[in-house]
Amino acid sequence: MSTAVVANEQSAAKSNWLSDLLVRLEKYADRLNPILVKETRQALKSRQFVVTFLVVLVACWTASFAVVAIVGPDVYYVASGPRMLYVYAIILAFPLILIIPFSAFRSLAAEQEENTYELLSITTLTAGQIITGKLGSAAVQMMVYLCAVTPCIAFTYLLRGVDLPTIFFMLLYFVFQSMGLSMLGLLAGTSAKVKHTQALISLLLVLCLALVLLGTISLIEDFVDRNFVDVMSPMFWLANLAALSFYVAIFALLHAAATAQVSFPSENRSTTLRIRMLLLQACFIGWMSAIPLSLTGPQDYMQTILFIAAGSMMFWFVMGWLLTSEWPHLSRRMLRTLPASTVGRISLTWLNPGPNTGFVFAIGSLTAVLGALLVLTFLLPPSSLLAWPGQQALAYFLVLSWCYAVFFLGLGKLLVAAVRTVTYVQLSAGFLLHLVLFLIACGIPQVIYLMTPSLRSSEQFSFLQITNPVWVLFSVIQSWPIEEANILLLIVGGAALLMLLLNLRTIALDVSYRPRMLPTRVLEDEAELHPAPQHQPTNPWETTASEPGERPV
């Protein structure tokens, strides 16, 4: 065989291999999120990206030359890696913390502003795909910036004084921070539907991002100098695992919230959010419960219980405000997906959208947490007499917290429903109503208290503050024993019970909803899209049903 023939065959094999690869890549590219493809094309061609990229590149080069020039011959015996890493980290922080999250916000806000979002929303893309695509584009831009700065960062390793785990974890934290802030930017973008709110949200977001940037820059120095990354310590890995689980849970919640914001009104926008709230709650309780394992002394258990209870109460208060402000009517589409059985209705109704189910969901979740903590309070070995908080004080704190939550969420829900009989109340307006109610309940007695010298100077418990849960709960923990504790419990407990009774009728109505049948046209379409598989014979004696006069065995 001649040399030319062999060369031809080799080049043919090579081109075959290449074309196969290209075909395969094209197939994969076809499956990519369309928004990711479009946004990446747009972003990489945009003037803003080109300018930022050049600025980052030029800044890195300039910093490299400047530091090498300053260090001079010392470079051979002085570890100048940390100083260089610090400079490069600041340069990298600028696009990753400020530019990319703001671009993510703008990409969604601009769609609303330039009337392109409507065209997007009538395609077959889901709201989740739109948000994920935009997030993917932010990730691609981030990777481009990282690729530009990585050679410089590798250079710092050669300058000594910085180990690879420090570099790796610093970049990893940057990636997580940038993605988290981009998610926040996208959530802000979904809320910016009108021009004037868009301007306000832009301003707030820029301020928030600038603060995060400054905070990050101030932390980088400590991170590099104090050898923060200790891969040999189990605590380091545990802390990172805890942070990662919180990050994932919060990220998932923000993603669900952003998706819900851009979903079609008749879609179920609440169930996913509720499940992710539970995930975050589970994450919080899990890690808080793990803290005592790493500490010594029984008094730590009580403080952990107090911390979990306070955290859970705040979380479910805010989530409850949102959930009880949801639109009260289920769309026909949502009615199709309701559970049919009695057991299903009783156990799963609370995941359906609506203020009544939201009220029960928030209170139910809080009851589960506080109930478990109450049991733990009495089961755990008693601490020393001087331990803070005491067992009894903690028990009162847990029960009163629950009563206040039921009272305020129940009253707020009734208030929103009353206003809805007069005018249309959006979810955000409902949330504000709850907030105003809470502020009035806390603020008015506090103002009277502060303006009355006799009360102000007294250290005794005052019933004037009974509507102020912050003051009452703080007093219970700080000034225990309180003589009026039982009367307080009776009043607050009675008010909570009253609220439960007042809301009971509407809650019962929600449980009684029955699922709707699917329309015939939808069934036809389903049959067309997903035809039932033809029966295949499973043994040699079996025949197919399609053969006339024969039936499958």
Place this chain on the structure above:
Amino acid sequence: MIHARRPLIELRNLHRYFGKTRAVQDISFEVYPGEVFGYIGPNGAGKTTSMRILATLDEPTYGDAFVDGFSVVDDPDRVRRRLGFMPDNFGTYENVSVIEYLDFFARAYGLIGKERRVAIDSVMEFTLLNTMAEKPINGLSKGMKQRLCLGRTLIHNPSVLILDEPAAGLDPRARIELRDMIEQLARMDKAVLISSHILTELAEICDKVAIIEQGQLLATGSVDEISARFEAASRVRMRVLGDQAPFLAWLNAHDDTSEVFVDGDVIVCTHGGGQDKQATLLREAIEAGFPLHEFSSKTRSLEDVFLHVTEGRVQ
């Protein structure tokens, strides 16, 4: 799958209120495959609102709208697969070329691989955008942008097209081309709902029209049907051979005619009936022995019908 007897567009007692403003009130009509349905009305009549509801961009306060039998409220995702919407005011993306724009929307409608490439090629050919594939959208003229938007609307081969003021701002040539495209689409058995202010053009391409004012549907049907329904009186021109006086006297004595006068050699009268009664008048005149050799009634244009139906309340 298109079912022959099922309307592709159906509005059932559609209402849309914005606070106290009643943008759309109790609108119902149907559009069948292969029909071009004109939606006309003055500014602020509720055309765009009802079209947006059909396009799943808004929800009705009461009532429902259906596309190929699917409710726009309950099954917007199924509706979107079958519907192409061209809004009157659409935005374009920066730093995107014509082919990238169409490619993005083809992907967004779930077209992959060869199917996507074929769809883009055929849409570019249909809208005559082949020569501009690599041009950035921002550099396109208004007419070209309209074509591109129509191309985007057609990229997933929808069975229903909703075109809101597609001819606005186009030069006469572009309008003629657009009209031809719409006629071609109707021949492909698509249901086309089109709104426009240029009534003469709508009259040429529409099989049926709906006239809407202040959110209420005033009339639906073909232009002739509506014209006949609302016509209280029409002008009839007649020419007789020989002496006109006996015929003038006969017309003056006839119950359905009034304001009879002579305009040159033509007799003009106002006839208080529809096409059926005009035919009766003609038969009676011939039976009475008058040598009629011309009988015509003035056909109302869509503009006349629109002005008549809306009673001149156009803002």
